[in-house]
Amino acid sequence: MNKKLIKPGNYFMNGNFACAEAALIAGMNFYAGYPITPSSEIMERLSYRLPQVGGHFIEMEDEIASMAAIVGASNAGAKAMTATSGPGFSLMQENIGLAVITETPVVIVDEMRGGPSTGLPTRVGQGDVMQAMWGTHGDHEAIAYAPSSVQEMFDLTIKAFNTAEKYRNPVIVLTDQVIGHMSERLLVKNYEEYEVIEREIRKFPDPIGKVHDFSIDYVPMVIAGKGFHYNIDSLTHDEMGYPSNDPKIEEMMVRHLVEKIRKNEDNIVEYKEYLTDDAEVLIIAYGITARSSIEAIRKLREKGIRAGMLRPITLWPIPKRKIERLSEKIHIIFVPEINFGQYSHAIREHTKVPVKEIHFPPGAVPDPKIIIRNIEGDAT
Amino acid sequence: MINLDFESEKVYNTGRAPINIHAFKVPLGKVHIIKERCKECGYCWTYCPKEVLEKSDYVNKNGYHPPRIKKGKESACVACGMCEAICPDFAIFVEEIKNE
Amino acid sequence: MIEEAIHPKDIYLRSDRFPHIWCPGCGLGIVLKSYVDAISKLDIPLDHHVLVSGIGCTARLPGYANVDSYHTTHGRAIPFATGLKIVNPELQVTVISGDGDLFNIGGNHIIHAARRNMDILVVCVNNFNYGMTGGQHGATTPEGARTSTTPYGNIEHSFNLPYIMASLGASYVARWTSLHVRQLTKSIMKAMKMKGFSFIEVISPCPPNFGKYNKFNDGLSQMEFFYENSVLDNNADLSEAYIDFSGKRPLIVGEFVQRIRPSYIELERDLIKRAMEEP
Ligand SMILES: Cc1ncc(C[n+]2csc(CCOP(=O)(O)OP(=O)(O)O)c2C)c(N)n1
Ligand code: SF4
Ligand code: SF4
Ligand code: SF4
Ligand SMILES: [Mg+2]
Numbered sequence: 001m002n003k004k005l006i007k008p009g010n011y012f013m014n015g016n017f018a019c020a021e022a023a024l025i026a027g028m029n030f031y032a033g034y035p036i037t038p039s040s041e042i043m044e045r046l047s048y049r050l051p052q053v054g055g056h057f058i059e060m061e062d063e064i065a066s067m068a069a070i071v072g073a074s075n076a077g078a079k080a081m082t083a084t085s086g087p088g089f090s091l092m093q094e095n096i097g098l099a100v101i102t103e104t105p106v107v108i109v110d111e112m113r114g115g116p117s118t119g120l121p122t123r124v125g126q127g128d129v130m131q132a133m134w135g136t137h138g139d140h141e142a143i144a145y146a147p148s149s150v151q152e153m154f155d156l157t158i159k160a161f162n163t164a165e166k167y168r169n170p171v172i173v174l175t176d177q178v179i180g181h182m183s184e185r186l187l188v189k190n191y192e193e194y195e196v197i198e199r200e201i202r203k204f205p206d207p208i209g210k211v212h213d214f215s216i217d218y219v220p221m222v223i224a225g226k227g228f229h230y231n232i233d234s235l236t237h238d239e240m241g242y243p244s245n246d247p248k249i250e251e252m253m254v255r256h257l258v259e260k261i262r263k264n265e266d267n268i269v270e271y272k273e274y275l276t277d278d279a280e281v282l283i284i285a286y287g288i289t290a291r292s293s294i295e296a297i298r299k300l301r302e303k304g305i306r307a308g309m310l311r312p313i314t315l316w317p318i319p320k321r322k323i324e325r326l327s328e329k330i331h332i333i334f335v336p337e338i339n340f341g342q343y344s345h346a347i348r349e350h351t352k353v354p355v356k357e358i359h360f361p362p363g364a365v366p367d368p369k370i371i372i373r374n375i376e377g378d379a380t
Numbered sequence: 381m382i383n384l385d386f387e388s389e390k391v392y393n394t395g396r397a398p399i400n401i402h403a404f405k406v407p408l409g410k411v412h413i414i415k416e417r418c419k420e421c422g423y424c425w426t427y428c429p430k431e432v433l434e435k436s437d438y439v440n441k442n443g444y445h446p447p448r449i450k451k452g453k454e455s456a457c458v459a460c461g462m463c464e465a466i467c468p469d470f471a472i473f474v475e476e477i478k479n480e
Numbered sequence: 481m482i483e484e485a486i487h488p489k490d491i492y493l494r495s496d497r498f499p500h501i502w503c504p505g506c507g508l509g510i511v512l513k514s515y516v517d518a519i520s521k522l523d524i525p526l527d528h529h530v531l532v533s534g535i536g537c538t539a540r541l542p543g544y545a546n547v548d549s550y551h552t553t554h555g556r557a558i559p560f561a562t563g564l565k566i567v568n569p570e571l572q573v574t575v576i577s578g579d580g581d582l583f584n585i586g587g588n589h590i591i592h593a594a595r596r597n598m599d600i601l602v603v604c605v606n607n608f609n610y611g612m613t614g615g616q617h618g619a620t621t622p623e624g625a626r627t628s629t630t631p632y633g634n635i636e637h638s639f640n641l642p643y644i645m646a647s648l649g650a651s652y653v654a655r656w657t658s659l660h661v662r663q664l665t666k667s668i669m670k671a672m673k674m675k676g677f678s679f680i681e682v683i684s685p686c687p688p689n690f691g692k693y694n695k696f697n698d699g700l701s702q703m704e705f706f707y708e709n710s711v712l713d714n715n716a717d718l719s720e721a722y723i724d725f726s727g728k729r730p731l732i733v734g735e736f737v738q739r740i741r742p743s744y745i746e747l748e749r750d751l752i753k754r755a756m757e758e759p
Contacts, residue, residue, distance in 0.1 A: 051751055231494070232550050419499070
C-alpha cells in the first residue's frame, strides 16, 4: 500500500474529505470533475492528494465532460470517479448510460441539495433518488449507496469501487449536503482490513474471442492498447461490439445488462434495521433523514409506540425482499424524505401495508418532532 | 502564421518518389477492382491522370456499375495510385508491375 | 487484367463489415483510407492506436478501422479521449468525428482540449451539415446555404474552424478536402508525431444532404468544386479562411500551424513527479 494514503487511526473529518481519502484507499487513480456546491471539497482535496499517490486529477469544462472523461479513463484501465450535485448530476446522465452500455466501472458521487434547477446550492435535499435510478434513458439497473454518516461515506465509497468492478457497472454514492459537510468521528482501519477488488483485465491473446459475452454475468474487461482491436459502442451492439439494428440483439444485450444486476441483487443489497423485531410501525429512511428518524423512534417508544426503522444502504437495488418480509408484521410504513415523495413510490411496489409519506421541503435536516407528529396522528 | 521548422520532412513524404527521369521505364500498373464494393461515385475514372478507367456495364449486387479498363488502355496505367487513394469504398487498388 | 483480389489496406480494416454504410460519393471513406494509410506507414505500433468518435456518419469511421475503437455519445468523444490519453500516454489517441459533433454539441470540449494542449489528434470531417440526421444546418453551414432546416437560406454566421483552433493554441492545424488524399495522409502522420493538440479539418462531400440542397448533383460535382476553388496557402491569414460556396472566394487549404508548446501530458507528468517527491 502506498505510504501516502491516510494513516489508520481516529479522525475528526468532514464527509467530503472522507470520501476523497476512501477513494484513494480503493485504488482510484483518475478523477475528473467540475466544481459544484456541496461536493467541491472532494475535488479540491483530490487535486492535492491524487498527484501525491501518482494518480491523475483533471478539472474539466463541465460535468458532461467529467463523466465522459471518467468512462474513457476506466476504459484505459483506471479506477475513475467524479463527484457532483443535482445540476451536475443531471448533465451526467447521458454518459452514465454510456458506462452502462459499455459495461464500464466508474463511481459517481452525487451530493443532493435542494432543487429543482439551481435550487438551494448550500442546503440539503433528497430529490435525486429517482434520478439516480431512472435519470439515464433506456432500460438498465442502477446501483446507489446512501451513506448516513461520515464513517459510511468513507466505507461505502470503497465499497462503491468494489461493486463497480464486480459488476462492470457505474455505481452511485447518493449522499447529501449535510453528510458531505458535517464533521464527525472517522475510524480508518488498517489497510489489510479493507477489501479492495482489483480489476480483472483481459489478457491478449484473447481467450474469449469477442469483446462482450451476453450469456455470462461477468467477463474480464478489455482495455485500450493491449492488442485486442475491438470496437466498443454506445449503439446497441452484438458480442463483437458491432452496432446492430436487430431487435433480437437489443433484447440479448439489454437482458444481459439488466440481469447481471438483478440476479445478484441479494449480494448487492444492504440495509440496517433498528428495533424492527417488535415494531408495529416501520419507518423507511435513508441518509441524513435516517438520523432524524432514530431520534423520532426513541421518543415514540417512550410514548409507547413501537416504531422501528429499515434504513436501506443500497437505495438501488431497493431491499425489496426485506420490505416484503417486514410488511408481514407491521401495519403501516412511514417514509420521511427531504422531497415531496420519491422513494415512497418504489416502496409501495413491494408492500401491501399503507405507505405514508412525510414530506420535508429541502433546506434543513428533518425535524424529528415532525416525524413524531405524523406518526402519532396516523399510527394510533 | 507560426510555422516552425518541421524536422525530417522526407520521412513523412507519402507521395510517390519523384520519377527518376534518367530511368528508361515509367512504372506499369495492374489495376484490381473489387466490383461488389463499388458504389459508382465516379472518382476513380474522373481523377485517373491517364484516363485508364471508365464505367462498366456490369451491375453489382447493390446495383452499381464498377469501373473497368478502357479498350486500348490495357497498358496505360502508370501505377500513380490516385484511383486507389480516392476511392471511398476500398474497391480499387493498383499493383506496381516490376519490370525486370 | 482485372480480377477480384484482397485490397492491400484490408488488414487495417474490419473488412467483414464492408461495404460500409456511407452513401455513394461520401468523402468519409477517403478519410478512412487516409487514416489507415497513415498508420500503416508510421512507426507507431498498431496496438497503440485508438480511435474515438461521437455520433454521426463520420463517427461511424472508427468502427471500420482495425484498431481499438470507441464510439461514444454525441459530442463527447474529446473528453472520453482525454480520459484515455491521460491514463495511458503510450496510446496514440485520434478523434475522428463530424463538424456537428465536434463544434455544435461538443464545441465546449474542443476549445478546452486545444487550450490545454491535450495530446490528441482531432480530425473533423466537415460536410457543412448533420449528415446522419438528414442534413440539418449546424455551426459550419455557410451563410446563405440551404439545408433541411434552413429552407430560406442560412442566416447565421458560420465557424471558421482553422482560425478558431489556431487562436486557441493548438500545436498543429491543417485543412484539406477529401480530394487532397495524399496531403491528408501526410498531415495525419505529421500530426500524430506532434506533441499536444493537433487539429485537421477535412472538407467533405455529403451528396444526399448538403450536396442536394446546394445544387451539387452528386459527390463528383462537389469534388469538382473543391478542385477548382482550393488554394494551397500554408501562410494564409486564417481570419480570411472561412468558407462559402459562392465560388468567389478561394477555399484555402494547407498546414497553417506547427508549433511547439508544452503539452498537457508533459506538464501533468511533471506535476505528479513534483507532488510525489514532496516529503
Ligand atoms: C444528444 C444527442 N442529440 C442528438 C442526436 C442525434 N444526432 C445523431 S448524429 C447527429 C448529427 C451529426 O452531425 P455531424 O457530427 O456533423 O456528423 P455527420 O453525420 O455530418 O458526419 C445528431 C444531431 C444524438 N445522437 N444525441
Ligand atoms: S493507378 Fe493511376 S494511372 Fe493507374 S488506373 Fe489508377 S489512377 Fe489511373
Ligand atoms: S472510386 Fe471506387 S466506388 Fe467510386 S466508382 Fe471508382 S471503384 Fe467505384
Ligand atoms: S449522409 Fe452524407 S455524411 Fe452521411 S454517409 Fe451519406 S454522404 Fe456521407
Ligand atoms: Mg457533419
